[in-house]
Amino acid sequence: MEEYVGSGGLLSRTHGRRRCVRATRVAQSEIQDSKFMKAAVLHKPGAPLAVEDVDDPQPGPGEILINVKACGVCHTDLHLAAGEWRLPKLPLIMGHEAVGTVEAVGAGVASFKAGDRAGVPWIYSTCGACEYCTSEREPLCPSIAVTGFMVDGGYAEYVKAAASHAIAVPPELDFVDAAPLYCAGLTPYRALKASGARVGETVAVWGVGGLGHYAVQIARACGARVVAVDIQSSKLDLARELGADVT
Template sequence: MKAAVNHQFKGQLEIQDIDVPEITSNDVLVKIHACGVCHTDLHACHGDWPVKPKMPLVPGHEGVGEVVKIGANITHLKLGDRVGIPWLYSACGQCDYCLSGDENLCLSQQNSGYSVDGSYAEYCKANGNYVIKIPDNLSYIDAAPLFCAGVTTYKALKVSDAKPGNWVAIFGIGGLGHLAVQYAIAMGLKVVAIDTGEDKLNLAKSLGASLCLDFKTDDVVSQVLEHTNGVHASICTAVSKSGFEQSYQVIRRGGKCVLVGLPPEEMPLPIFDTVLNGVSVVGSIVGTRKDLIECLDFAAQGKVKAITIEKSLDDINAIFDDMQNAEITGRVVMKL
């Protein structure tokens, strides 16, 4: 089968012919029809994070396609089912985190396109208990980005505990943020969107944001505080230290700052203000199978739609170059 393979950190991916994976009793084999490209894939191929991925590696954790083989222990799927293979490839199912509904925190989890080969390939092996069915009225192209970017932003909004009618600030209106705005609106929240440039701010406004601010030209903190009296929650998908600092500064007393992006710098936390104002600062990492089912349902109802750019697997190195240069609006999805 055709696949994009990374052999060394910071090297070019090679389009190769490799063997179709063999499945075992708990697995399924999925014929991949489309796969989204996530910034995490770039981090994996560059070895940027403390826990390194397997190498050589077939990246990809937004793969969607058709089940073509099923292991003996998998009884809830049938041949031809349309499914996606998310970042959470599998979890142990027995630890405190798994048993309490926090399987995305399982210390024994495997991750698609990181610790196991992913879906930058014509076929991908997956744990049959962790693939998620795609609603019938969602195309493969529309579904693919939701298996990471969608569920990540949806989960962050759930973690924020914001209620309908509350204000939420979304920092960064890129591949994650443009979905966060849509999920927030669908959940009945009022949105402040922060990014830079007319294109990003016009996009946020068209998606329903009530207030759109440019962090390069606007006094973001004072304007947000004046307009909202402080937001109930902020979701920071940005990867800059200043973005994280502003996401903290716009929170009202008792509010919650949810960190999603992964900047290389550390963010100093003002302990006195955090205690005095009763502010919570939390991290949010992707989501569970239940979160993913819910986030797909919003899209199936027509309330959320990723902005996608269609490419092919052969374009992957050029896609990574564009990603590094911040030249992508929305999400790239490769058709296979």
């Protein structure tokens, strides 16, 4: 799978059909004052999100500001909203599958410019130097910051992202199709990459759900023979439609 290593390969080759995408478009604010934006804010676990005016985020050094066009709804967000995870901050703007156009860049950013298409994933930033970061185990970094959990996320008109971890969105990919790839797509992609599976080898996907249907597409795009396993016939039908060789 070496020829597909890298987020660009994932985003340009594995987007799912629209009916498989769990994303919602963010409404544009009618507020004229540029100091504020609309955001869906969690103030208390178990309470409905409140759509309200909040301060516009400003990109600091090494950060970019994204004008959000779409943001996926991950099941993790439901756990957070229900209070099933301990929240490190409240109020909180959730959403870690946010994509859009770059509005501004902070000092020192050379990888993005205003007008670029970009998105922010679950991992907002890491130290980049610890034993985990240097061995492709960034989720274990002691200094990790998580989008929509430890820092405000994409249920808003604008979201900040660390340029080091933001990922470009290819021009041919619709924002709504792109959004879920930043978590639901990246997760099986990383698993396939870590497995060491190579072109022509067989990959089994257990469960053709939110992540599994992406795993089928990614493995197929990488040249693997795909076996899809599920107890629901409708999921197996979907797997075959997405390219599974055996169900």
